[in-house]
Amino acid sequence: MVLLVVKGTVYPDEFVVERKLSDAVSASPTPPSDKATSTTTAGASPSAQDSIVPIIAHLLNTRHQLRLVLMSAQELATLFTQHHKEKEMEESEAKLVGQYTARIEELHKRLKDTKSPVRDDEFDHAVAELRVLTSLLYPSFCTHAEGTEAAIQRLYAQHDDPDLDEDTRLLVYHCRVIVDPDWKASERVKEDEAALWFCGKPMENTLVKYAGRNEKSKIIVKVAPRAGPAPSGEPRMRYEDQRALYKARCERRETYKQLEESELRDRVVQQTRGAVQLSLGVRGAANSTLSSAVTDPTASDVVPALKTERLRPIYPQKEERELPIS
Numbered sequence: 323m324v325l326l327v328v329k330g331t332v333y334p335d336e337f338v339v340e341r342k343l344s345d346a347v348s349a350s351p352t353p354p355s356d357k358a359t360s361t362t363t364a365g366a367s368p369s370a371q372d373s374i375v376p377i378i379a380h381l382l383n384t385r386h387q388l389r390l391v392l393m394s395a396q397e398l399a400t401l402f403t404q405h406h407k408e409k410e411m412e413e414s415e416a417k418l419v420g421q422y423t424a425r426i427e428e429l430h431k432r433l434k435d436t437k438s439p440v441r442d443d444e445f446d447h448a449v450a451e452l453r454v455l456t457s458l459l460y461p462s463f464c465t466h467a468e469g470t471e472a473a474i475q476r477l478y479a480q481h482d483d484p485d486l487d488e489d490t491r492l493l494v495y496h497c498r499v500i501v502d503p504d505w506k507a508s509e510r511v512k513e514d515e516a517a518l519w520f521c522g523k524p525m526e527n528t529l530v531k532y533a534g535r536n537e538k539s540k541i542i543v544k545v546a547p548r549a550g551p552a553p554s555g556e557p558r559m560r561y562e563d564q565r566a567l568y569k570a571r572c573e574r575r576e577t578y579k580q581l582e583e584s585e586l587r588d589r590v591v592q593q594t595r596g597a598v599q600l601s602l603g604v605r606g607a608a609n610s611t612l613s614s615a616v617t618d619p620t621a622s623d624v625v626p627a628l629k630t631e632r633l634r635p636i637y638p639q640k641e642e643r644e645l646p647i648s
Contacts, residue, residue, distance in 0.1 A: 325439065325540045326518075328378055333386055333508070334560070339441040343373045343533060345526040364631040370538055377442055379516040379545050384445040385433060390506060391452055392433075394496035399423050400461060401493060404462050422455050441557035455527050456500045474502050511532040524548050 326339045338455040399422050407413065429448055457464040463480075466473035477498040480486060486494070499505050520532060520543050533539035546553040 323537055323603050326378070327436075327503055327540060328382060329542060329544050330382065330386075331511075331544050331546050335382065335385055336436045337381065337385065338436065338439045341374055341529060343535070343537065344528055346372060346528050347375060347529065348373060356525045356555065361635060375516055375545075376513045378518065379513040381440060381442070381445065382512070382545050383510040383550055384449065386509065387505070388429065388452075389433065390444050390448055391500050392429055394499040395426050395452055395456065396424070398456060398459065398493070398496050398500075399426065401496075418455070418458060422459060427456065453500055453644070455630065456497065456636055460493065460497055463494060464501050470501065477501065498534050511545055515547050515549065517544050518543045519546050522552045538641045600623065 324343060326341055327336065328339060329336050399419060402419060429452075430527060430594050432448075432628075451463075463477060464473060466476060477494055480494045481491060519525070520541060525532065531539070532541055544553045574602065
């Protein structure tokens with residue numbers, strides 16, 4: 323078995339699927355010379371003619387849909403708790419909300435898991451389960467006597483109603499996100515036109531071409547249209563790490579602003595102007611070529627120091643431009 327590490331192209335994502343070496347990664351057309359025997363070979367081994375690309379593309383689309391559903395489900399659980407206080411909530415409702423919240427947390431952790439292989443229908447069942455729980459939590463919005471399609475049409479009509487209050491409109495919006503299977507379908511990859519890209523090129527034939535006979539290989543691929551350009555390179559840093567780094571920089575900037583009038587700030591200014599010299603340790607003084615305060619090599623009570631007259635001065639009036647974290 324080969325592990326395929328699938329990474330998102332448009333939206334950040336990463337998951338692992340387990341496949342065989344004989345699995346096809348492209349639906350290449352049959353050569354003209356083999357047209358006579360194509361019917362017999364196709365009937366003898368249909369699995370060799372099937373490509374795993376639509377399955378992996380469907381997994382990528384379902385994971386993106388599940389993220390949208392989870393965001394709305396989290397909001398619905400919070401709104402339900404706010405509208406029904408604990409003392410007024412029935413035991414069955416409290417149990418249902420607890421089950422709903424616990425399942426949301428489990429699915430969030432599963433989406434973040436980049437080590438365990440995923441099953442082909444794992445996230446389809448997760449989306450269906452959230453729809454059932456949401457229908458039990460909000461039956462007046464998510465159910466209809468004529469079926470699911472009628473419930474979806476009613477949600478769209480209610481959301482466009484100008485006389486509807488904003489609190490109810492918010493509930494209708496989140497219920498529509500969960501119930502409608504075609505919500506934001508334009509953000510998904512077309513499964514019949516997708517291809518697995520490896521090292522900037524679409525993959526062909528089977529996985530044996532890329533993994534050889536090594537069944538412990540791990541191949542990093544991306545899902546993108548076969549007829550389109552190659553997907554962009556992998557970013558140097560994850561999106562979560564970029565946000566954490568930017569937040570740390572903002573906090574450090576605020577700390578520097580508070581230290582402008584402090585004794586530590588004054589000491590730094592004095593050091594840059596040469597009024598105070600930084601002492602070197604014994605090991606640092608031995609390796610440093612900048613020490614010039616020792617005038618007598620035989621003196622043991624003289625502490626070597628750094629030259630600080632060439633350090634760049636600090637201008638407290640200059641501030642970096644702050645950008646809000648979206």
